Amino acid sequence: MRKILILFFISLLCSCRHSHRTDSLKNEGIQDSIIFYYKASKNKNRSLVQRQSDVNMSLHYAKMMGSDSLFLRILYQKTLLHYTQQQYDSLNIFGNLLKRLADQVENKYILGRYHYLRAYYFDEITHNPDSAFINYNLSKSHFQYIQDSSWVGNNLLSMGLIQQNQNDHYGSKETLTEAIQFLNSEEDIQFLSSCYNALATNHRKLMNYDDAIGYYYKAIETTDSKEDRLVYKNNLAATHSDFNQFEKAIGILKDIVHDTLLLKSPKEYARSMDNLAYAEWLNNTTTNAEAIFKEALEIRVKNDDKRGQIASFTHLGAFYSKTDIKKAISYFDLAIQLSKTLKIPKAEKDALTFLIQLTPKNIEFRDRYIFLQDSLYTQELKVKTQFAKYKYDDRLKLESILLLQKEKAEEQLDVARQRNQKTLALFGLALLLMIIGFMFIFYKQRNKRLLEQNKFAKLEATYETEAELSRKLHDDFGGKLNHAMIMVQNNTDKPTILDTLEGLYNQSRDFSREINEIELDANFREELLQMLRSHTPKTVKLILRGSKEIDWSTVNGLTKITLYKVLRELMINMTKYSMASAVNITFKKTSDLLQIQYSDNGVGATKVQLGNKNGLRNTEKRIRAIGGTIIFETEKGKGFKAQIKTPN
CATH class of the missing domain: 1.20.5 (Single alpha-helices involved in coiled-coils or other helix-helix interfaces)
Structure with a gap:
């Protein structure tokens, strides 16, 4: 019976060990599967359908493991793939789930990525600048919390671009300048050059020519992308044209249009051609501007470049306004209709500016122009206020969080302080x-x-x-x-x-x-002044200031005696050597010092001559003996000054 029991327990123990080992191997296999499918979902060489299937498999295994650390990253990857495939309903469903789970564990990195993706959705898909700005701001706050400066700068760049597109150029400048402080000049070159380009555009819109040119050059020098460099050069040339620097604009644009890299981007190629033709036409250095304008328009229509078409219509209208007013009006009408379709009131307003010049009696154009001008002003004012409020509220929220963190840290420090208080007290x-x-x-x-x-x-x-x-x-x-x-x-x-x-x-x-001994009682002042007057020759004018304002009864006796004798020595020195015609002595008393300024307009003395005068050396020793100072200032032919300070 005993042998049977022993065999039973041995077999049970082996069974438990085998089960534990099997579970361990099973978990390792699941973990490997999670990582394998997650990496596969990020492989851009695979199709989007394959990557979506991979991320679903990774998410399935992650649920089996209950792994919180990887689960949120996998869920974010799934949300991102839904956005990439334009599956916006799924994007919102899984995005909300991602946010709820990330909030529960306070994963700031995932929350920052989520809000950035959501902001990008509002910015690029639904074209809702307010919601985009709010989410970029939230993303920035989360990354700021974990001190990820690169993502902070990226979000600020996006916020600044929204402000720029909404004509809040001053607010955009402020936001972009803040972004530059967070971007690394080596690791964030793309974002940094974009910041410089956007800042240049803001200055261009605000008519700050020199600043705009300077920032465009910074963008060109900073970027490591050849394609972006061509875009920035095009912007630089357009700015030169805006400020009638046509020769500079033409030189830059000719280099751009001959760059073979530009052929890979038809939109940018058409823009460069159009800008070059416009600059040469304004400079009266071309005869085929019409053909180039139309060729650029054709490329833009072919590539569905709506904004570019507005620019082409406007340039063609300006071109024909000199030769064929009917054609000019028709092109400006096309620019206005497309501006209304794309909801770009500023482009419509620019076209109306030309139409009013061509048809000054058309009241409809003038009324529409005034309406657009007023509505744009109101909208810009509203946008500035909104964006400023979003940033202000975010700053208050961040300050509140930092205050709570500070209070918590102070509590922890207080506990540690109390724990070590006795040791510290003894030490x-x-x-x-x-x-x-x-x-x-x-x-x-x-x-x-x-x-x-x-x-x-x-x-x-x-x-x-x-x-x-x-x-x-x-x-x-x-x-x-x-x-x-x-x-x-x-x-x-x-x-x-x-x-x-x-x-x-x-x-x-x-x-x-x-x-x-000198009289030190209430008559000291009179005796001092009498001494000064008695040592003043008739040819010298003595000017005394401040002696009445001093309560001489508060000055100790030793100080009085010393001052009396020192001033007498200065007067004797003046009489003998200075040949002065005026002497000025000013008395001033502070809470702890008695100050006397002596000056005359005599012949002065060199430093060597000053050192040879025994009387003046004696005054220095007298003043030092009572803890005071005396400083002589003199040059040959520039008078003599002495500044005396004694403790009160």
């Missing part, structure tokens, strides 16, 4: 203590050094002052005293000796005033 405290200790030592050493420097500066200023006074006593006072003694010995008349002694007395009194 911060230790670091703070180290910084405080370092700063304490640093400032202590710094203050010690500054005190020593300040003490040295004060001593140096004192020694300089003593030396200056000693020199004055020895040279000036001593010399005059010696002269008086000689006069006494020589029995000079008494009045002369008395006058000399009186001069010595006055000089000794001045020395006393210079050495003794």
Whole structure:
């Protein structure tokens, strides 16, 4: 019995293992089938019917696997193939399913591709510019979310082209300029050159000739497509014609029409022929314009180029307006009828412009022209407002999403911050203590050094002052005293000796005033001004400003003494050397500084002469001793200036 049970469990275990291995192999086979059929559906060498069958098989196996990652891509490929085969009902059905599933898993890439495809459908198939613009904008937002700049730029390019086609040229310029910022100059050459071409067209419509030409050249230089380059050159030539640069236009167009590559595109060939004939006719350099116009029209009719036919009718009408008015009117009528059929009111308006010139008494043409002009203006204004609102609403939505993301990120950061708060607090405290200790030592050493420097500066200023006074006593006072003694010995008349002694007395009194303390009380201002006036010669005009506005009681005593002596030294220097006729001294006080501006119109001095004046050097040391600054500005023959700043 035991052996039977053991054999039963062994066989059951082997059966389970075999079943698991079989399931694994089965899943691998399904996965391979999904990928095989998906790749086959993207092979453009196969027919559309085969590719549709391939994508259906891939979708069938993906459902069996329940693979979300590949399922959405396969479903998008199926939707794209329905569009390619013009199966628009199926496109909408599977497109809506794709959007619903992509929304559930927030697959921004698939949502971006879906809205781009839907926008393309509205743009190219149903010709609904509003819906196309909205979907391009939605696609752009999804790609912007995943930072796919190439797709963002592509969508902005499409939006800018819609705005251009709706005559919103200013809005189109703004959108296209934004698109360029997202496009890579190496990987997105096609989109980038298209942007430049569209920008050039906007400037052409806005009559900005130089900008239009510049952007067309950029488009020509950027593109790596020979076919696109021919189109851009054709646009460039047409712009030259618009602004009467016919020789330039003809030169470019002749190169284009002789390019064999143009024969592959009958529409572009007809356009080039038509533009060349028109430019040569306007320039009076052709005799067969009529034949070329008609040949271009024939090619356009053969290739069902409706817009091109409007251009041909308009050019033929303009041509015959000089020779056969009836033919001209008939061609303009054809242009108007086709413009109405294609719903291109601007082309109709352009044709009416010619008809009004040919038949000025036709009120019907004039009324229709005015109606079109008003309706175009209203429509353009409506379009500008709508497109601006779409972009504004999208910007608000994006900002709201970014704000929510920011708040979520901040919450996560806050949680992490709280988790590490204790460690950071301890580390911060230790670091703070180290910084405080370092700063304490640093400032202590710094203050010690500054005190020593300040003490040295004060001593140096004192020694300089003593030396200056000693020199004055020895040279000036001593010399005059010696002269008086000689006069006494020589029995000079008494009045002369008395006058000399009186001069010595006055000089000794001045020395006393210079050495003794200065009045620092409420009378300081008057004493300062009196000193300045007393040192001003009669031939010099002294101008004082700002001293009344300063509350001198708030200025400390040391600063007052220093300023008094420094200004006195400047006045003495002026009297001795400057030969000035005017002196200007301005006082100004801020919350933490007292500023004095001194200037005279004297002879000035060179830097060498300035350095040789002991009195001025002494003023510098005095000001530095109280923590202030003094700056001298002078050149030979250009006066003398001094700017003084002292702490308040």
